[in-house]
Amino acid sequence: xxxxxxxxxxxxxxxxxxxxxxxxxxxxxxxxxxxxxxxxxxxxxxxxxxxxxxxxxxxxxxxxxxxxxxxxxxxxxxxxxxxxxxxxxxxxxxxxxxxxxxxxxxxxxxxxxxxxxxxxxxxxxxxxxxxxxxxxxxxxxxxxxxxxxxxxxxxxxxxxxxxxxxxxxxxxxxxxxxxxxxxxxxxxxxxxxxxxxxxxxxxxxxxxxxxxxxxxxxxxxxxxxxxxxxxxxxx
Amino acid sequence: xxxxxxxxxxxxxxxxxxxxxxxxxxxxxxxxxxxxxxxxxxxxxxxxxxxxxxxxxxxxxxxxxxxxxxxxxxxxxxxxxxxxxxxxxxxxxxxxxxxxxxxxxxxxxxxxxxxxxxxxxxxxxxxxxxxxxxxxxxxxxxxxxxxxxxxxxxxxxxxxxxxxxxxxxxxxxxxxxxxxxxxxxxxxxxxxxxxxxxxxxxxxxxxxxxxxxxxxxxxxxxxxxxxxxxxxxxxxxxxxxxxxxxxxxxxxxxxxxxxxxxxxxxxxxxxxxxxxxxxxxxxxxxxxxxxxxxxxxxxxxxxxxxxxxxxxxxxxxxxxxxxxxx
Numbered sequence: 001x002x003x004x005x006x007x008x009x010x011x012x013x014x015x016x017x018x019x020x021x022x023x024x025x026x027x028x029x030x031x032x033x034x035x036x037x038x039x040x041x042x043x044x045x046x047x048x049x050x051x052x053x054x055x056x057x058x059x060x061x062x063x064x065x066x067x068x069x070x071x072x073x074x075x076x077x078x079x080x081x082x083x084x085x086x087x088x089x090x091x092x093x094x095x096x097x098x099x100x101x102x103x104x105x106x107x108x109x110x111x112x113x114x115x116x117x118x119x120x121x122x123x124x125x126x127x128x129x130x131x132x133x134x135x136x137x138x139x140x141x142x143x144x145x146x147x148x149x150x151x152x153x154x155x156x157x158x159x160x161x162x163x164x165x166x167x168x169x170x171x172x173x174x175x176x177x178x179x180x181x182x183x184x185x186x187x188x189x190x191x192x193x194x195x196x197x198x199x200x201x202x203x204x205x206x207x208x209x210x211x212x213x214x215x216x217x218x219x220x221x222x223x224x225x226x227x228x229x230x231x232x233x234x235x
Numbered sequence: 236x237x238x239x240x241x242x243x244x245x246x247x248x249x250x251x252x253x254x255x256x257x258x259x260x261x262x263x264x265x266x267x268x269x270x271x272x273x274x275x276x277x278x279x280x281x282x283x284x285x286x287x288x289x290x291x292x293x294x295x296x297x298x299x300x301x302x303x304x305x306x307x308x309x310x311x312x313x314x315x316x317x318x319x320x321x322x323x324x325x326x327x328x329x330x331x332x333x334x335x336x337x338x339x340x341x342x343x344x345x346x347x348x349x350x351x352x353x354x355x356x357x358x359x360x361x362x363x364x365x366x367x368x369x370x371x372x373x374x375x376x377x378x379x380x381x382x383x384x385x386x387x388x389x390x391x392x393x394x395x396x397x398x399x400x401x402x403x404x405x406x407x408x409x410x411x412x413x414x415x416x417x418x419x420x421x422x423x424x425x426x427x428x429x430x431x432x433x434x435x436x437x438x439x440x441x442x443x444x445x446x447x448x449x450x451x452x453x454x455x456x457x458x459x460x461x462x463x464x465x466x467x468x469x470x471x472x473x474x475x476x477x478x479x480x481x482x483x484x485x486x487x488x489x490x491x492x493x494x495x496x497x498x499x500x501x502x503x504x505x506x507x508x509x510x511x512x513x514x515x516x517x518x519x520x521x522x523x524x525x526x527x528x529x530x531x532x533x534x535x536x537x538x539x540x541x542x543x544x545x546x547x548x549x550x551x552x553x554x555x556x557x558x559x560x561x
Contacts, residue, residue, distance in 0.1 A: 014511055024352035028359030064287040067280050067369030070379035077260040082436040083383050099436055109264055117274030118284045119292045
């Protein structure tokens with residue numbers, strides 16, 4: 001009898017009290033609600049710097065699957081995939097995003113899709129992956145050599161990996177400071193063709209920052225994240 | 236038994252590291268084998284992903300084997316498989332404090348319940364659609380820390396060190412340091428270091444989080460595993476139905492408390508009848524250390540019990556260290 005009572009006491013010592021159980025459960029629920037109070041989490045805005053690996057699910061689905069293991073970061077051969085700190089909100093801490101100042105998404109590579117353990121990044125074939133837009137490049141005409149420095153440069157177009165190049169040239173004749181005529185090729189991005197791989201950013205001879213940059217606008221996984229609004233948000 | 240356990244720990248830690256190093260570009264567009272193995276056997280990855288997204292990858296079902304074995308045998312994963320547990324285990328070997336202090340802090344502490352609360356919070360959040368279990372899950376935590384912090388730091392440090400040795404090349408006469416350092420560097424380059432140097436945005440923060448946990452391991456034996464680890468909590472909850480039970484024979488026990496000193500989980504092997512099954516990670520240190528042969532493990536079948544790990548023979552001559560320290 002005495003032993004039975006002492007066993008009961010022992011059990012109540014290690015068992016979680018109802019109060020602590022409910023507190024923990026309530027904290028989990030409260031954290032979910034609090035961390036979703038942000039325009040990004042609710043899909044009202046998109047972070048232009050949050051470029052997810054190719055094959056990533058829609059942002060909300062992605063965050064329900066990503067376990068922040070970092071395998072995509074380890075396997076990426078160009079060191080392009082990094083852990084977020086607050087780029088994806090606090091709820092998305094340490095999830096993967098591409099930093100194109102460091103690396104770019106290699107056209108013929110699907111390694112991150114292959115190693116994702118939970119399917120947050122879908123396993124795509126190389127052909128499928130090459131159709132996925134992870135973002136779109138745009139040219140900064142206030143920094144680009146042929147636009148402001150009257151200097152010939154075709155680096156971005158040369159590296160552009162899509163079969164029909166997403167970067168095309170307009171031949172223009174300009175006058176430099178001394179009044180001499182110059183024939184220049186000024187680059188343009190075709191957003192229909194650009195997959196946002198970012199190799200143009202890495203290779204651009206202008207640094208701090210590059211004269212061509214990639215934002216997440218136009219990404220395949222979020223049809224709502226377009227830089228050209230097809231309709232007004234106010235209907 | 237303890238040596239088999241240690242071999243298992245070393246094996247899985249090495250396996251983790253080899254898989255980690257091989258998870259890189261191999262050939263045209265493929266990576267080393269078993270890349271997702273440790274994530275796949277992690278039950279918390281399986282359960283939290285399923286709760287949050289209602290769908291899983293087929294490979295993740297491997298974790299059901301771990302759950303099944305835990306229901307049957309107990310929380311063996313923590314002391315036999317978990318690579319992060321092994322690392323904290325090793326760090327904790329250097330913790331300070333005198334014997335009495337270590338024994339006092341080695342026994343069960345009510346704060347060990349906090350990991351179950353963290354688990355409940357994470358699972359409720361997952362049901363509500365917020366998947367942050369991976370932030371605290373030891374397998375993703377270790378992989379993430381290795382990938383973005385430890386590995387780049389090691390690679391950078393090795394590059395700096397061997398470059399410096401190559402340029403300075405100290406030595407006596409014809410005996411040069413580079414005769415040793417250059418072959419080592421070649422080996423590292425071939426098998427360990429990345430092809431190109433790597434560095435990660437935010438890697439420092441992830442590294443500091445790990446340093447904090449390492450410091451905690453120096454304060455309490457396996458602090459992370461006892462107080463925080465939500466995977467340990469999940470496995471501890473599963474271990475409630477385990478058939479293996481510790482038996483401390485009160486007639487043989489001389490209250491030396493050596494078992495507490497070496498206990499991995501803080502499960503109180505020294506208190507007869509008060510052993511905490513959900514905290515025991517089956518490290519078998521208690522049985523190994525017991526000088527009086529009081530501790531054995533029994534298999535509790537329905538209506539039967541069979542001694543499967545008998546006590547070691549008493550070693551009375553061994554020092555009766557901590558008797559006075561309570």
